[in-house]
Amino acid sequence: MNTGGLLAALVPLVDDLSRDLPEGERYRRLLQAMRAVLPCDAAALLQLEGEWLLPLAVDGLSTDTLGRRFRVEDHPRFKALLTADGPLRFPPDCDLPDPYDGLVDGPPEALEVHDCMGCVLTVGERPWGLVTLDALDPERFATVDLPSVQAFASLAAATVTVADRIHALASRVEDERQRAEVYRVAAGQQPPRDLIGNSSANQRLLQDIAVVADSDLTVLITGETGVGKELVAQAIHAASRRGTQPLISINCAALPEALVESELFGHVRGAFSGAIGDRRGKFELADGGTLFLDEVGELSLPVQAKLLRVLQNGQLQRLGSDREHRVNVRVIAATHRDLASDVQEGRFRADVFHRLSVFPVHVAPLRDRQRDVLMLAGFFLEENRVRLGLSGLRLTADAQAALLSYAWPGNVRELEHLLSRSVLKALARQGRRPRILSLSETDIDLPRTGPAFGLDDDAADVDADADADALSRPPIVDPAVGLRAAVDDYERRMILDALARHGHNWASAARALGLDRANLNRLAKRLGIK
Ligand SMILES: Nc1ncnc2c1ncn2[C@@H]1O[C@H](COP(=O)(O)OP(=O)(O)OP(=O)(O)O)[C@@H](O)[C@H]1O
Ligand SMILES: [Mg+2]
Helix, strand or coil: CCHHHHHHHHHHHHHHHCCCCCHHHHHHHHHHHHHHHCCCCEEEEEEEECCEEEEEEEECECHHHHHCCEEHHHCHHHHHHHHCCCCEEECCCCCCCCCCCCCECCCCCCCCCCEEEEEEEEECCEEEEEEEEEECCCCHHHHCCHHHHHHHHHHHHHHHHHHHHHHHHHHHHHHHHHHHHHHHHHHHCCCCCCCCCCCHHHHHHHHHHHHHHCCCCCEEEECCCCCCHHHHHHHHHHHCCCCCCCEEEEECCCCCHHHHHHHHHCECCCCCCCCCCCECCHHHHCCCCEEEEECHHHCCHHHHHHHHHHHHHCEEECECCCCEEECCCEEEEEECCCHHHHHHCCCCCHHHHHHHCCEEEECCCHHHCCCHHHHHHHHHHHHHHHHHCCCEEEECHHHHHHHHHCCCCCHHHHHHHHHHHHHHHHHHHHCCCCCEEEECHHHHCCCCCCCCCCCCCCHHHHHCCCHHHHHHCCCCCCCCCCHHHHHHHHHHHHHHHHHHHCCCCHHHHHHHHCCCHHHHHHHHHHCCCC
């Protein structure tokens, strides 16, 4: 080949180096130019990653080659190319197996590669990868002059360096974007809503929050669904010294197993298929602030093991990286599960449990908070009143009694939703828009299970010491209804609530209820839900 031809092929490629091209396109153009100048049936660019060669671009090879991984150890030709000083052509009678046999696009009777050459790409004095050229005809490369292959290899090295640099810049920009987002969130962080309630349970909770907020201790918040665990986490963060730093949350139950790890710890490019760039995990995003691990009981055992390392010494590794990152993060975790019994049954690591529950905070179920139900109802009614532009929104006495006697399996969230729903139903029933809307027992439409805490209780005595007793007392069941029926009703509501909250996905509902899927099915059938 003449020098003019080589130059004509190289010049546009040199131009490409300074242009903003997608990585794949950059490599493809390089291989095409190489094929135009050097007569071959196939060309490939491979990157060396540890002991593996990964094809980044191929031209003339079947597309599935891009998905293959070649272990250098298993392919003596690749090994020879990587250790050679420059371009290397294998003699046509060389009996080392060719990695591309059967992969070259061509007539099915001629799939064996007969002539093969290649050159190592050196970046920063280290082998970065290979370019390879193959032909089905054994004498094709006999006349190729090795210096022009070397010229292509140098250009290929420059191309990959540029691509790497552009990539590094792009992921730095993405990193900065994520950080900016975190600070935007932190700046706009609304102070959390007050924890409404006067009950002794609520006062103990507020005290716990005040005590632990100022420390940097790890907190484990437990309690049934809807009791306000997330609100408690927000309150602890807001009252802590980290209050002006970001509070980053992750719901461990909402993510598929395959993503949890990368969400928590981040990943580097190529860590798994689809990891196209480096990404910080939530731990790094929360650096200096607080990380809220919601539904921590749902983490798999392998992820728990990684979590343990961060909890122990603040060190973490992004997925696919061997670099250690140090983070300064305060962890608050929450779960509706009984983690101690999960530990007993081998579903949760004892060491992680002990690290997490340095300071346990239990949020009592709503039915154990006496007249807080009415205070909370007042709070939510006021929100609805403002939203709907009503002058007044109140509960009739029988509606109040109904709220007090109900067992609230869905806790505060159930109360919040019930009231919003009741207000809309009551408005619809009225036909015209009243100035003051009264919600009756009928509007609220709760099953009566007998008074848990009567309206005639003295409102002032809810904080008295006698409460301790009341707390451990289960709601009184109407003997006319019977215990079995009351329990059935309770279970039915819990299941319906879980289904509603998980988009009627039975598997997720079962997980949320801490039930085996098959057991939930059986229970649902018995209760007539299915
Ligand atoms: N004491 C409270 N005062 C005011 N609002 C509350 C209180 N407790 C809970 N809420 C409200 O009730 C709703 C449910 O609370 P939250 O999401 O914190 O519960 P949770 O325990 O995290 O539930 P889950 O286990 O289902 O995730 C939220 O809208 C929250 O703001
Ligand atoms: Mg929650």
